Amino acid sequence: MKPLRTLALVTLLAFSVACSRSAPAPTRPTPSSLTGKIGAATYAIEVPSGWNGTLFLYSHGYVAPGSANGAQAAPSGDARTWLLGHHFAIAGSSYSSTGWALEDAFKDQIALLDFFGSHLGKPRRVIAWGASLGGIVTAGLVQLHPGRFAAAMPLCGVLAGGIATWNAELDAAYAFKTLLAPGSALQLVHISDPDANRQLAGQLLNAAAATPQGKARLALVAAIIDLPGWFDPRLPEPAETEYAARVLAQIDWESRVDFNFAFGYRKEVEQRAGGNPSWNQGVDYGGLLAGSPDRPEVQALYSQAGLNLQTDVRALNAGATIKAEPTAAAYLDRFISFDGGLGVPVLSMHTTGDGLVIPPNETAYAQVVGVAGRQELLRQVFVHRAGHCTFTTAETIAAVQVLLQRLDTGRWDDAALEPAMLNATALAQGATANQFFGFALNPSFVTFKPPAYPRPFAKGSPIPT
Structure with missing residues (x-):
């Protein structure tokens, strides 16, 4: 449920052209920034100089029906700067519609991934990530299209399913x-x-x-x-x-x-x-x-x-x-409930005080993954803070680094996932990155086990008639 600036501010304070074309190329010696439309969906793409071959495909959150709906390639400006500065490409679709736009989001994000490959070169690996409704889109993308992604990182995601x-x-x-x-x-x-x-x-x-x-x-x-x-x-x-x-x-x-x-x-x-x-x-x-x-x-x-x-x-x-x-x-089962059959590593992150997408969403997701016998591919981390998607850029970067290490080494570094290590990594990003909407916040990863989801529903469960 898109951390639009309007919704994020509510959470915080009481509580967010035609297609440009270029010839296909395996690498980009100079930066590229493209915006345009694929069908009814707008997109944003940025490829840095010296691109390392990894693309982060970002899925934005919920946009209220009829509200402005722009493409977003990263959760924040600071996250964008960090990713591009470390030679990662970023991209994201607006989706063709607002509201519970999962059906469109799955189609539009895959169309954008195809467009990226044909116009900017096929990525060496693609990491799906997204926040809020974008978290369920992210988990849905790797369930529906596991061969297109190397890993996934749902943030504050609606992981109990629709x-x-x-x-x-x-x-x-x-x-x-x-x-x-x-x-x-x-x-x-x-x-x-x-x-x-x-x-x-x-x-x-x-x-x-x-x-x-x-x-x-x-x-x-x-x-x-x-x-x-x-x-x-x-x-x-x-x-x-x-x-x-x-x-x-x-x-x-x-x-x-x-x-x-x-x-x-x-x-x-x-x-x-x-x-x-x-x-x-x-x-x-x-x-x-x-x-x-x-x-x-x-x-x-x-x-x-x-x-x-x-x-x-x-x-x-x-x-x-x-x-x-x-x-x-x-x-709603198609768009989407989860079967737990992970094919790629997934690292999820949630605040402990989220009242829009409650932390038990993580319990529901872990449960279906465990039943499917794929628990080794899943890790979940928590930030002790009120609000929906109220992560600092530093906390997000700390989690991203652990996921990248998992891809590079083929195994989870569980020591790096300990709250003390994550907090130290986040703190090292500096004061500017340890803020949320201008408020300084200390890194707050914590050991946390959410309760069971009140009424979970796994894919394939019977629907009462």
């Missing part, structure tokens, strides 16, 4: 309406007017957040989908028992970020899929709460508010009757 992600959004929306606005006109699926639906959700949330009872129920909504109780990356994480601070952070995630998807952007997904791809029929919401690390917070806030938690859980279970339309769910 069905699991939109089921979680439905769970949050359903719990919110059932507990806090049962008589409202709020639409959970088949949304007719996304802007009006989002506005109504915001009004209802603001009213709920003004009372202890509303806050307790908003904490339950958050716990069902494992929203972190940490929002601002400039501030330290509230302690596990600082329930008042943690629920305010969860409300920030709900109001400023997540409800845009649950109550608004879902319409665009339904249009692509040809119907509602999500379901909650038969879901045990008590079981989801029991598996959430936020359960003690919910229990404490319910007690303080004088509410009966089990009564609310029973109400959620009793009304869980929403069914997916099979063809729509099949579309």
